[in-house]
Amino acid sequence: MKEQALKDLREKIGYDYTFDCVQCGYCLPACPTYETMGKETHSPRGRINLVKMVAEEKMALEDLREPIEKCLGCQACVTACPTNTQYGRILEGAQEVLNDSEKKSVSKKLTEKIVFDTFFPSSKWMAGFGHVMWGYEKTGLQKAVRKSGLTKLAPLNLGKFEEIIPSPAAPKERKARKTYYPAKGKAKATVALFTGCIMDSTFFSTNQNTITLLNHAGANVYIPEAQTCCGALHSHSGDVKQARELAKSNIKAFEEINVDFVVNNAGGCGAQLTEYDHLLSNEAEWRDRARSFVEKSKDISTVLWELGGVSFLEEKEEVVTYQPSCHLTHVQKVTKEPKALIQALSGVVFNEMKDEQKCCGSAGIYNIVHYDDAMEILDVKMSHMKPTKAHTIITTNPGCLLQMKMGIKREGLEDSVRAVHLVDFLSERLPLT
Amino acid sequence: MNRLKKKWQKKLEKIIKDDKRILTDSADLLSYGFDGSFGQYKPERVVQPVNREEVAAVMKLANKYSIPVYPRGQATCLSGGPLPVKGGIVLDTCHMTGQLSIDSENLTAVVSPGILTSKIKEAAEEKGFFYPPDPSSAHVSTIGGNVAENSGGPRGLKYGVTGNYVLGLEVVTPEGEIIYTGGQTIKNVTGYNLTQLLVGSEGTLGVITEITLRLVPKPKKRVSILSVFDDLVDSGRAISGVLSAGIMPSAMEIIDKHCINAVENYKPAGYPTDAAAIILIELDGHPKAIEEESVQVTDICKELGARTVQSAVDEEDQKSLWEARKLVSPAIAKIKPTKISEDATVPRSKIPEMFERLNKIREKYNIELVVFGHAGDGNLHPNILTDKRDTEEMKCVELAVSEIFEAAIDLGGTLSGEHGIGTMKTPFMEKELGSAGLEMMKRVKESWDPNNIMNPGKIFPEKGQTKLVLTE
Incomplete structure (x- = not known):
């Protein structure tokens, strides 16, 4: 490779970051794919080393594709790392380089374009079709995808997901949503809700419950209409350009109102929102705006906790466990608040599951694209869930929620166990007024 | 073929x-x-x-x-x-x-x-x-x-x-x-x-x-004690003092001033950056026995010049005392990205002398050399922080590491306390074992593994391998 090209590759792929890894292997026990796939190639230490190999021209870039694509991106390794290696940056760099190098067929390009540029960012599409997987099939995208070879297994397994996806809210209900909901009683804070595309289509009622909870906790809630998709899925698939555009749209949409917090209720989206400053770090006019957006972006659990908890909730007996969202835990570093909110409820018995901080295998669209691998990871998760004897699995991200539902179904536990978003779980205990 | x-x-x-x-x-x-x-x-x-x-x-x-x-x-x-x-x-x-x-x-x-x-x-x-x-x-x-x-x-x-x-x-x-x-x-x-x-x-x-x-x-119970010393020789005497008093701690760790500084730069926890060393001691055993021993250890450390002595009984408190030791590795990795961790080991009584030799090596080659380790058994971990990409410095590091090995052998110690010989330390085997000693080991290897297929290239120096080489 020519000197300049190599220099560019090294910069883009995050070669310098790889030197922070001392190959101690402390990340191995934390990595779900190392556990289920059983080889170093699918471990964080292994992947970092392979990125280094590519940057040193000791391995072809194409050989890096599978190890990188099979990474969940859960970033549990970042928490485990004693030398603070920025695995997220290395992963992102590798994804971008791989994405750029891919010789895509025309139909594949077209498909990705429809999925990422039109489908996810468009609240109209998302709302109209209810949810992404279902829409994916109904729009004929499935056919195009299958033809293009974008995913080998995905379309075959979409049916399995369809059964566990809740029915979308009626259009009437959606249209009835206002753009402002005042706090109950004296307002302690003013916040704006980041609705998220999947949350707002498939889990519309969770968003409504989020607003209600915030109102009860003393927050005025705005819902800026101009907001769009967070761009997480674009970032994770290496489409950084589109991710930047989406970030700018969101920053703009939320700058229009003066709020204390920008609240989100999806761990994955929230993580992406807190990455906006990094994403736009090379664009002078956006840097400060991105930073102030990031500072205000908070998960619902953090905001509820900061507003004084949820003391207004009613007692109800239940045995529960918690499956934290990886991006909430390892990227946003929010670990205490969700549990504290659950444990503060009277009547609730909280049983922690073993390795709760390990990914469930949902990981964005990982469980669609790498169905079999994701199910192996899920089976491990369920083997830790069962001993908790919980009737309710609480999660903080829509992907995790669907995956847990899938796990319950795979184990045949539909009659005794349910999966529910933290917000919905708390809302069940709202006093009837 | x-x-x-x-x-x-x-x-x-x-x-x-x-x-x-x-x-x-x-x-x-x-x-x-x-x-x-x-x-x-x-x-x-x-x-x-x-x-x-x-x-x-x-x-x-x-x-x-x-x-x-x-x-x-x-x-x-x-x-x-x-x-x-x-x-x-x-x-x-x-x-x-x-x-x-x-x-x-x-x-x-x-x-x-x-x-x-x-x-x-x-x-x-x-x-x-x-x-x-x-x-x-x-x-x-x-x-x-x-x-x-x-x-x-x-x-x-x-x-x-x-x-x-x-x-x-x-x-x-x-x-x-x-x-x-x-x-x-x-x-x-x-x-x-x-x-x-x-x-x-x-x-x-x-x-x-x-x-x-x-x-x-x-063991039924554990107690941890942290003492801070202004003088390295005093800390060495305290280590010997405790052991000579008939007390056998379950762990006895030393952290030198360079490590303390690195930890304080990394996550400030109020460790004294002007101290020469911190000694961490863990006692385990019957609750009554360690209660008595912990008083004794505290007295010995104070007598031998410890600036402060702190002890902890609760598990959480013990954890926080050991936090300093735990933070050493990540903290020193911040100094420079490439970490070369050695485990040269000397008789316990030679620890202060070994520290002196290490200090000289540090100054001679002008490298980032920090020391922590298992003071009680003489197993020190001199760590050199450098950057693989800096070939010039790597050459100095090669020489410095060689000198560390030599210092350990000179003081009656050994090349490796717990990490093993592997590939890096093979050139120094003969110096420690003598040619006849090394030859006997070779014969053992040859009789077990006549075709030399079992992990070849380890422990024994290859022909012409006389120096430590870290650069490609």
Whole structure:
């Protein structure tokens, strides 16, 4: 490779970051794919080393594709790392380089374009079709995808997901949503809700419950209409350009109102929102705006906790466990608040599951694209869930929620166990007024 | 040559029938070509056997075709033990996890080599027993690797190292025979002690496929004490003072001023940056005994010039005292990205002298050299922080590391307390062992492994290998 090209590759792929890894292997026990796939190639230490190999021209870039694509991106390794290696940056760099190098067929390009540029960012599409997987099939995208070879297994397994996806809210209900909901009683804070595309289509009622909870906790809630998709899925698939555009749209949409917090209720989206400053770090006019957006972006659990908890909730007996969202835990570093909110409820018995901080295998669209691998990871998760004897699995991200539902179904536990978003779980205990 | 290669590789597929457990892709092979030390190699095959029969068949094949075989656990090794330096087959033992049983009547554990060390400890504690060896990587490393490298850890002072707990082994020899050494009894003098020969043999004499370990009763209580010293010689005297008073702490760690500064820069916790050293002591045993001993230790430290002495009984408080020690590794990694961790060990009484020598080396080569380690047993960890990409500095580092080895040997110590010889320290073997001593070791190796296929390139210097080389 020519000197300049190599220099560019090294910069883009995050070669310098790889030197922070001392190959101690402390990340191995934390990595779900190392556990289920059983080889170093699918471990964080292994992947970092392979990125280094590519940057040193000791391995072809194409050989890096599978190890990188099979990474969940859960970033549990970042928490485990004693030398603070920025695995997220290395992963992102590798994804971008791989994405750029891919010789895509025309139909594949077209498909990705429809999925990422039109489908996810468009609240109209998302709302109209209810949810992404279902829409994916109904729009004929499935056919195009299958033809293009974008995913080998995905379309075959979409049916399995369809059964566990809740029915979308009626259009009437959606249209009835206002753009402002005042706090109950004296307002302690003013916040704006980041609705998220999947949350707002498939889990519309969770968003409504989020607003209600915030109102009860003393927050005025705005819902800026101009907001769009967070761009997480674009970032994770290496489409950084589109991710930047989406970030700018969101920053703009939320700058229009003066709020204390920008609240989100999806761990994955929230993580992406807190990455906006990094994403736009090379664009002078956006840097400060991105930073102030990031500072205000908070998960619902953090905001509820900061507003004084949820003391207004009613007692109800239940045995529960918690499956934290990886991006909430390892990227946003929010670990205490969700549990504290659950444990503060009277009547609730909280049983922690073993390795709760390990990914469930949902990981964005990982469980669609790498169905079999994701199910192996899920089976491990369920083997830790069962001993908790919980009737309710609480999660903080829509992907995790669907995956847990899938796990319950795979184990045949539909009659005794349910999966529910933290917000919905708390809302069940709202006093009837 | 090529035809022969195809032949053994084809035959290998007949031994490991599950093709998921024979790795051939470039990415896979490169992923098994490194460890926690230096160097990147590419083996021709990686196999992941699940039982002794598969291991034996692989060894028989390799022996027939003279293919090098490198046993590998989780590759946390700091001396290059699992590196496939001459091509051939990496034999990954991580999938051999079938056995982990505790025998409460005999106080033993029988374990497969791929079991993580921390899992053994947990299983023993569940039944009220204790497996003391505690390398800091115990939650990652496999017991097979620990036995092969004879890993130590902070508790070595009172409890000894991995080898002190190995009663018996099941081993596949380089010629593919399955043998059993030692047994399940504490006493066993039947013939040569092959068990202890294999312990620490760094995978050069065979593949360990099952281990019988000795357990001890779990200590009832622990106390931790942190003392700060203004003078390094005083801290050395305090270490000897405690031990001479008839107290045997379960751990005794020292952190030098450079480490303290690194920790304070990394996560300020209020450690005195002007101190010369911090000594951390852990006592375990019967509550009444350690209550008395902790008072004694406090008095001795104060008498010998400790600026402050702090003790903790609650588990949480103890944890926070040990936080400083825990933070050393990540903190020093912030100084420069490449970390060379040595484990030269000297007689306890020579610790202050060793510190002086290390200081001189630090100044002479103008390098970032920090020292922490297991003061109680003389096992220090001089760590050099540098940058692999800076070849000029790396040359200085090579010389400095060589001088560290020489200093340890001069003071009556040893090249390696717990990390092993591997690839890096081979040029210094003769200096410590003498040519006849080294020759005897070679003869042992030759009689076990006539075709030199078992982890070749380790322990013994290659022809013309007289210097430490860290640059490519």
